[in-house]
Amino acid sequence: xxxxxxxxxxxxxxxxxxxxxxxxxxxxxxxxxxxxxxxxxxxxxxxxxxxxxxxxxxxxxxxxxxxxxxxxxxxxxxxxxxxxxxxxxxxxxxxxxxxxxxxxxxxxxxxxxxxxxxxxxxxxxxxxxxxxxxxxxxxxxxxxxxxxxxxxxxxxxxxxxxxxxxxxxxxxxxxxxxxxxxxxxxxxxxxxxxxxxxxxxxxxxxxxxxxxxxxxxxxxxxxxxxxxxxxxxxxxxxxxxxxxxxxxxxxxxxxxxxxxxxxxxxxxxxxxxxxxxxxxxxxxxxxxxxxxxxxxxxxxxxxxxxxxxxxxxxxxxxxxxxxxxxxxxxxxxxxxxxxxxxxxxxxxxxxxxxxxxxxxxxxxxxxxxxxxxxxxxxxxxxxxxxxxxxxxxxxxxxxxxxxxxxxxxxxxxxxxxxxxxxxxxxxxxxxxxxxxxxxxxxxxxxxxxxxxxxxxxxxxxxxxxxxxxxxxxxxxxxxxxxxxxxxxxxxxxxxxxxxxxxxxxxxxxxxxxxxxxxxxxxxxxxxxxxxxxxxxxxxxxxxxxxxxxxxxxxxxxxxxxxxxxxxxxxxxxxxx
Ligand code: ATP
Ligand code: MG
Numbered sequence: 032x033x034x035x036x037x038x039x040x041x042x043x044x045x046x047x048x049x050x051x052x053x054x055x056x057x058x059x060x061x062x063x064x065x066x067x068x069x070x071x072x073x074x075x076x077x078x079x080x081x082x083x084x085x086x087x088x089x090x091x092x093x094x095x096x097x098x099x100x101x102x103x104x105x106x107x108x109x110x111x112x113x114x115x116x117x118x119x120x121x122x123x124x125x126x127x128x129x130x131x132x133x134x135x136x137x138x139x140x141x142x143x144x145x146x147x148x149x150x151x152x153x154x155x156x157x158x159x160x161x162x163x164x165x166x167x168x169x170x171x172x173x174x175x176x177x178x179x180x181x182x183x184x185x186x187x188x189x190x191x192x193x194x195x196x197x198x199x200x201x202x203x204x205x206x207x208x209x210x211x212x213x214x215x216x217x218x219x220x221x222x223x224x225x226x227x228x229x230x231x232x233x234x235x236x237x238x239x240x241x242x243x244x245x246x247x248x249x250x251x252x253x254x255x256x257x258x259x260x261x262x263x264x265x266x267x268x269x270x271x272x273x274x275x276x277x278x279x280x281x282x283x284x285x286x287x288x289x290x291x292x293x294x295x296x297x298x299x300x301x302x303x304x305x306x307x308x309x310x311x312x313x314x315x316x317x318x319x320x321x322x323x324x325x326x327x328x329x330x331x332x333x334x335x336x337x338x339x340x341x342x343x344x345x346x347x348x349x350x351x352x353x354x355x356x357x358x359x360x361x362x363x364x365x366x367x368x369x370x371x372x373x374x375x376x377x378x379x380x381x382x383x384x385x386x387x388x389x390x391x392x393x394x395x396x397x398x399x400x401x402x403x404x405x406x407x408x409x410x411x412x413x414x415x416x417x418x419x420x421x422x423x424x425x426x427x428x429x430x431x432x433x434x435x436x437x438x439x440x441x442x443x444x445x446x447x448x449x450x451x452x453x454x455x456x457x458x459x460x461x462x463x464x465x466x467x468x469x470x471x472x473x474x475x476x477x478x479x480x481x482x483x484x485x486x487x488x489x490x491x492x493x494x495x496x497x498x499x500x501x502x503x504x505x506x507x508x509x510x511x512x513x514x515x516x517x518x519x520x521x522x523x524x525x526x527x528x529x530x531x532x533x534x535x536x537x538x539x540x541x542x543x544x545x546x547x548x549x550x551x552x553x554x555x556x557x558x559x560x561x562x563x564x565x566x567x568x569x570x571x572x573x574x575x576x577x578x579x580x581x582x583x584x585x586x587x588x589x590x591x592x593x594x595x596x597x598x599x600x601x602x603x604x605x606x607x
Contacts, residue, residue: 032501033523034536034548038075041548051248053480054179056492060552062479069176069184076552077479079500081187084478085166087218087497088189095211097162097191102144104168108134110143114451119232119343125170125184137170142233142448142470145192149466150454156196159456159466160204164191166475178248181436181480189473194449194466196458201443201467208471212241212439219478220495221438222485226252226261228440229334233470235444241473242435243481249436253417257428264432265334267417268424271379281385281399283368288396292363294327297396301387308387309380309400311365313357313372317342320357322367324376326383329415336375339412364389367406368397374409376402381411436481439473492553493575501534502526502600504554506545508561510537518570518589519560525593531600550575558596572599 042059049055057063062077073081089099108126111117117124117136125137138144145163153161169188176184191208195201209225216223221243228240240263242252253267254260262268291297298305308327313320314336321340325331336345348354351361357372358365366388367374380386385399400406421430448454449465458464486493494500503526507519516537523535534554536545542561549557559571569581570592582599584592 032532032534034534035538037534039552040074041551049179051178051181051480051484052487053248053483054181056483056487056551057179057480060492063180065179069173069182071180071183071185076500080479080494080498081476083498083500084219084482085187085189085475088215088473088475089166091211091215091218092164092189092191094214095162095207097164097211099165100163101165101167102138102141102148104138104170106136106138106141106144108136110147110452111136114143114146114448116143116232123171123173125172138167139169139171140233140470140472141165141167141190142192142444142468143452146448146452146454146468149194150449150452153194153454153466154456156456156458160193160195160200162191162193162204162208164189164471179480180476181248183476186474187476189475191471193469193471194454194456195469196456196464196467198467201469205441205443205469208441208469209239212441212471212473215473216241216243216438218497219482220486220497221478221482223438224252224254224261224435226254226263227266228263229266229338230442233442233444234447235442237443239441240437241439241441243438243478243485244433244435245481245484246434248480248484249434251432252435253430254433255423255426255428255430258423258426260423260425260428260430264417265332266338267430268413269379269417269430270422270424270427271381272422273382278384280401280404283397283399283401283405285390285392285395286398287394288364289394291394291396292361297363297387298327301396301398303387307383307385309366309376309383311367311389313348313354313365314345315348316340316345320348320372321345322370322372322374323414324367324374324380324388325415326377326380329377329379331377331414332416335412335414339375339414358389358391360389360391360393364391364393364395366391366397366400367409368400374406375412375414376406376409377414378411379415436477436484437474438478438481440471442470444468444470486553490547491551494553494555496555499553499555500532501554502531503556503558504534504536504549505558505560506536506542506549508542508545508559510539512562514565515560515562518565521589522558522560522570522593522596525590526596526600529593529597531597556600570596572596 039061041061046058061074063071127135166189193204223243225239228238230238251264253262288297291300294308305327309324312323384401387398388400390397419432446465454466455463482498505519507515510516526533555575557573572580
């Protein structure tokens with residue numbers, strides 16, 4: 032492509048409404064433009080990058096034996112009602128009606144559509160396993176779209192779905208998908224890690240997220256540097272330390288704590304450390320009310336309660352009137368003693384004894400409370416948020432927090448959708464069974480900013496070779512001087528003929544402007560054709576990382592020069 036003809040509007044100023052570097056650079060380098068909140072257009076350069084990523088994802092899916100299809104974006108509400116997710120998805124789903132008032136959704140994901148597609152024709156164990164995938168736009172009315180295409184409302188996803196007759200067959204395909212993801216993210220040049228993940232709205236029994244490590248723009252994950260244990264914070268496990276300080280149980284005692292409503296205030300008033308207090312919260316779940324207990328200086332991780340109970344939601348009761356009705360007291364004085372609902376306590380506080388809880392009477396607490404004797408109908412579970420420095424559940428090493436961007440996720444769905452949508456096959460004994468399913472997503476459009484977030488400097492983007500929109504840029508200096516222009520053009524022609532995708536900067540701009548644009552759009556290699564170089568018989572090569580080299584060009588024949596250049600290119604860039 033000749034830059035003089037290319038639609039590449041770069042920006043000199045940094046856009047004011049972009050916080051994250053990848054977002055700023057995608058706007059500055061002319062990759063995307065905003066239409067409205069969370070909705071973007073891709074310009075030629077951005078679309079090329081998107082396609083490069085899409086191609087790698089497609090190659091690895093095909094290599095793993097998945098078959099490409101294309102499913103509709105407009106999806107009838109009935110299918111979502113059949114699975115029960117029309118309501119569960121809530122306001123994140125874009126909903127619309129046709130002229131006959133039939134309701135539809137713009138697909139946020141495609142489990143319902145694909146199960147409906149196969150349920151009439153995938154009817155024998157002989158047809159299983161099967162893996163289908165598509166690369167298609169998804170629509171989610173995100174509550175907070177941000178960072179450009181990192182979290183947008185319309186985005187490109189690769190989504191694959193697999194159908195099996197047994198868990199072991201699902202396990203095999205799941206591993207194949209894991210391997211395909213690993214190859215995909217390696218080929219993109221990403222620094223990534225796979226973490227254990229909650230299954231959330233997708234449902235199912237097991238899931239992993241693929242996270243691109245990035246200090247900014249992502250969410251926290253927990254990693255063990257010793258053994259590689261890696262988890263989403265919401266479900267991260269930790270090892271509790273055995274207690275060796277247990278003391279004799281004292282008699283439980285009710286003490287006045289007038290107007291002391293926080294852990295801090297009660298601890299100060301009773302002259303005990305905050306660690307002596309157990310906090311109580313009441314949650315409303317699909318199966319009714321439960322109490323959740325953590326140490327005085329800890330916080331509850333709601334997902335852990337949800338996962339343990341297998342409920343769709345757990346909402347903390349937060350109105351004074353309701354809490355009073357349930358416990359008999361205001362928030363500051365509630366506790367588990369005598370409560371008539373199931374109690375779940377964090378396993379880390381199991382070793383506590385003679386501790387303090389609210390007495391379910393305003394202005395009172397119990398002290399010297401002990402498990403078993405004073406609190407019944409209870410269970411210890413993994414409930415609190417993990418801390419940096421907690422012990423690793425696998426090896427006892429130190430857990431640390433890292434920030435990262437979710438670029439893909441694998442789910443073992445089990446029979447959730449095949450049961451609700453009646454997707455069945457005949458097994459070897461002639462019995463009808465629901466398929467065992469898996470689903471596997473990659474955020475193709477999010478991968479563009481994710482790659483940039485790991486590869487930029489103060490001058491601009493530094494594309495990894497496989498993602499770069501062009502293999503190299505030829506920069507012609509003094510392009511109105513016939514000789515450099517001619518040399519630039521003929522090098523460009525012969526390299527293009529050899530299959531390299533080259534960007535020729537043939538504009539009548541200053542050398543400084545050309546170098547700045549080249550660094551901003553981040554091509555891995557610059558080939559600089561300037562009058563002084565040509566006089567002394569050299570063409571300069573410079574990588575985006577700043578490594579320089581001179582290519583001797585004694586021969587006048589550009590084919591011979593292109594041969595030499597091709598040798599260099601073959602070392603540096605991948606032939607597309
Ligand atoms: P998130 O937690 O970031 O909202 P998700 O877990 O809801 O994502 P999945 O249903 O797992 O998303 O979708 C598969 C992949 O699609 C994600 O791993 C992510 O890379 C990408 N993705 C999800 N939502 C968006 C979005 N709003 N914009 C861009 N990419 C997205
Ligand atoms: Mg996800």
